[in-house]
Amino acid sequence: xxxxxxxxxxxxxxxxxxxxxxxxxxxxxxxxxxxxxxxxxxxxxxxxxxxxxxxxxxxxxxxxxxxxxxxxxxxxxxxxxxxxxxxxxxxxxxxxxxxxxxxxxxxxxxxxxxxxxxxxxxxxxxxxxxxxxxxxxxxxxxxxxxxxxxxxxxxxxxxxxxxxxxxxxxxxxxxxxxxxxxxxxxxxxxxxxxxxxxxxxxxxxxxxxxxxxxxxxxxxxxxxxxxxxxxxxxxxxxxxxxxxxxxxxxxxxxxxxxxxxxxxxxxxxxxxxxxxxxxxxxxxxxxxxxxxxxxxxxxxxxxxxxxxxxxxxxxxxxxxxxxxxxxxxxxxxxxxxxxxxxxxxxxxxxxxxxxxxxxxxxxxxxxxxxxxxxxxxxxxxxxxxxxxxxxxxxxxxxxxxxxxxxxxxxxxxxxxxxxxxxxxxxxxxxxxxxxxxxxxxxxxxxxxxxxxxxxxxxxxxxxxxxxxxxxxxxxxxxxxxxxxxxxxxxxxxxxxxxxxxxxxxxxxxxxxxxxxxxxxxxxxxxxxxxxxxxxxxxxxxxxxxxxxxxxxxxxxxxxxxxxxxxxxxx
Amino acid sequence: xxxxxxxxxxxxxxxxxxxxxxxxxxxxxxxxxxxxxxxxxxxxxxxxxxxxxxxxxxxxxxxxxxxxxxxxxxxxxxxxxxxxxxxxxxxxxxxxxxxxxxx
Numbered sequence: 001x002x003x004x005x006x007x008x009x010x011x012x013x014x015x016x017x018x019x020x021x022x023x024x025x026x027x028x029x030x031x032x033x034x035x036x037x038x039x040x041x042x043x044x045x046x047x048x049x050x051x052x053x054x055x056x057x058x059x060x061x062x063x064x065x066x067x068x069x070x071x072x073x074x075x076x077x078x079x080x081x082x083x084x085x086x087x088x089x090x091x092x093x094x095x096x097x098x099x100x101x102x103x104x105x106x107x108x109x110x111x112x113x114x115x116x117x118x119x120x121x122x123x124x125x126x127x128x129x130x131x132x133x134x135x136x137x138x139x140x141x142x143x144x145x146x147x148x149x150x151x152x153x154x155x156x157x158x159x160x161x162x163x164x165x166x167x168x169x170x171x172x173x174x175x176x177x178x179x180x181x182x183x184x185x186x187x188x189x190x191x192x193x194x195x196x197x198x199x200x201x202x203x204x205x206x207x208x209x210x211x212x213x214x215x216x217x218x219x220x221x222x223x224x225x226x227x228x229x230x231x232x233x234x235x236x237x238x239x240x241x242x243x244x245x246x247x248x249x250x251x252x253x254x255x256x257x258x259x260x261x262x263x264x265x266x267x268x269x270x271x272x273x274x275x276x277x278x279x280x281x282x283x284x285x286x287x288x289x290x291x292x293x294x295x296x297x298x299x300x301x302x303x304x305x306x307x308x309x310x311x312x313x314x315x316x317x318x319x320x321x322x323x324x325x326x327x328x329x330x331x332x333x334x335x336x337x338x339x340x341x342x343x344x345x346x347x348x349x350x351x352x353x354x355x356x357x358x359x360x361x362x363x364x365x366x367x368x369x370x371x372x373x374x375x376x377x378x379x380x381x382x383x384x385x386x387x388x389x390x391x392x393x394x395x396x397x398x399x400x401x402x403x404x405x406x407x408x409x410x411x412x413x414x415x416x417x418x419x420x421x422x423x424x425x426x427x428x429x430x431x432x433x434x435x436x437x438x439x440x441x442x443x444x445x446x447x448x449x450x451x452x453x454x455x456x457x458x459x460x461x462x463x464x465x466x467x468x469x470x471x472x473x474x475x476x477x478x479x480x481x482x483x484x485x486x487x488x489x490x491x492x493x494x495x496x497x498x499x500x501x502x503x504x505x506x507x508x509x510x511x512x513x514x515x516x517x518x519x520x521x522x523x524x525x526x527x528x529x530x531x532x533x534x535x536x537x538x539x540x541x542x543x544x545x546x547x548x549x550x551x552x553x554x555x556x557x558x559x560x561x562x563x564x565x566x567x568x569x570x
Numbered sequence: 571x572x573x574x575x576x577x578x579x580x581x582x583x584x585x586x587x588x589x590x591x592x593x594x595x596x597x598x599x600x601x602x603x604x605x606x607x608x609x610x611x612x613x614x615x616x617x618x619x620x621x622x623x624x625x626x627x628x629x630x631x632x633x634x635x636x637x638x639x640x641x642x643x644x645x646x647x648x649x650x651x652x653x654x655x656x657x658x659x660x661x662x663x664x665x666x667x668x669x670x671x672x673x
Binding site for chain 2: 113116117119120121123124126128131132247248251252255262265266268269276277278281283284288308311312315318319322326552553555559
């Protein structure tokens with residue numbers, strides 16, 4: 001089937017980021033995209049009121065946080081006073097996006113078992129973070145992961161490389177989130193246009209992040225994680241209650257009702273697609289190491305009190321995220337049983353019992369209606385929106401810190417700006433990021449963003465994570481190795497994505513792809529390690545020698561925490 | 571941190587041993603996660619029939635479902651093991667080493 005790649009790519013991206021991509025993927029499966037009903041539905045007051053409550057509470061928290069945000073450590077790292085449990089929730093809140101909630105439920109709704117394979121990939125990077133870098137990050141860094149990479153290397157070149165890697169990941173991740181946010185809000189409340197939705201998101205983010213810094217961001221993420229986990233739990237309980245609390249009844253009913261019947265338990269790729277071994281392996285590498293190299297996640301380790309709390313926070317976040325993925329799986333199956341084939345939700349039951357009004361991401365939303373009526377639908381819709389705000393806040397924080405801490409304070413000012421100057425520049429960067437988000441979100445409304453997951457996760461997996469691990473564990477790494485290895489990861493990923501099937505064939509329409517895989521990690525990651533190794537061991541410069549000698553002191557601090565940044569006392 | 575404390579810690583055989591133990595545990599657990607996950611991925615790539623075989627003749631549930639959920643649960647358990655071991659065994663030893671060196 002020649003649509004295989006199209007379907008796979010779209011599905012891959014949509015699960016995490018692109019709501020648009022998922023809708024497209026489903027069109028391939030089920031025929032023309034369902035149009036929004038001609039007459040606009042009545043305004044969803046439940047959703048709007050609950051959303052206003054959420055915004056009110058978070059703005060109050062921002063006000064509270066703003067009064068307590070004075071130093072740079074307050075602004076970037078919430079004064080390093082966050083506990084392990086709180087940070088675990090906040091990291092989960094940073095990671096569980098609206099698209100992973102709606103998208104994975106939708107994947108399961110369309111493809112059954114396959115959705116679970118996806119969830120597993122999104123989780124396994126977390127234990128790797130704990131076992132390799134979590135506590136060392138806390139012990140060595142100040143505000144950004146570039147602090148750790150450049151700990152014993154030359155500040156300028158290493159930070160520029162790390163900041164470029166961070167910014168590409170953050171900006172594209174942001175675009176994916178925003179396009180999804182605009183479409184979701186517009187679908188839920190058709191009276192609000194896409195552009196207005198994006199503008200609302202952008203302005204709220206600017207307020208949270210600029211005024212309240214990391215303290216406000218952390219609490220927005222904690223509240224959102226609590227709401228999302230609570231909402232998903234209620235939905236799952238609703239599904240199980242409907243199925244007399246029997247998983248085997250749930251699965252048998254789903255098989256009986258779904259138009260593909262037993263195929264939803266038999267397919268390890270999107271139904272109808274063909275498996276490609278090398279692509280599966282490359283996707284696996286990208287997900288596991290990409291998660292461990294996301295700058296907005298790594299940044300959260302500097303907010304906790306000490307290395308003990310850093311460890312605990314990963315344990316909590318792994319458990320919360322794992323639990324959440326199991327819930328989305330139940331929700332997806334629940335939607336097959338309770339949403340599909342119901343004329344209230346389906347565009348035209350005589351044509352397809354799966355295609356839903358409002359597009360491909362609606363199964364979880366309609367399931368909440370089937371379980372708890374308008375009120376519960378309003379709640380889940382507001383939770384989905386809160387989720388987007390929290391994820392975008394975290395990304396904005398990470399992007400602003402790469403600009404203000406890495407580039408401005410350490411590279412341009414050579415580490416000499418006053419704290420006041422640095423905080424001022426980071427606040428300006430936050431405002432800049434907010435405006436940029438609004439513009440990019442509007443610019444990318446109609447663009448095909450199916451390559452975003454591959455782009456962001458490949459750079460995170462091929463540059464951020466391996467260079468971080470080498471700098472912490474391998475004495476031999478020198479500035480030359482880190483910089484050349486890092487750029488190999490950034491440019492290698494970008495070039496292979498451009499000549500890959502999604503961009504080369506689908507977006508640019510240049511015919512068959514030169515590089516026939518959507519995920520370049522299986523080529524680029526080994527290349528990065530080889531380049532970093534060879535250019536480091538052949539580096540006989542005086543500075544290279546000093547950098548190797550400085551490893552002992554770095555290792556002592558990484559292992560003991562002596563000299564690590566202290567938690568603020570206030 | 572003064573040079574003497576640093577060199578005292580570095581020359582303390584307990585410190586070298588502790589770092590090695592903690593690193594080894596971290597790497598072993600990382601390898602377990604990778605084996606589980608890439609084992610699962612390789613099965614998806616090469617032997618999907620095994621993954622999609624039902625767990626019992628009268629069940630629609632494929633074998634891959636408990637395996638996938640198992641990997642999620644195992645990930646949580648492994649993080650718990652590491653945190654327990656690091657916080658309860660390694661940290662107190664590290665504290666001792668630092669105190670000895672500071673004397």
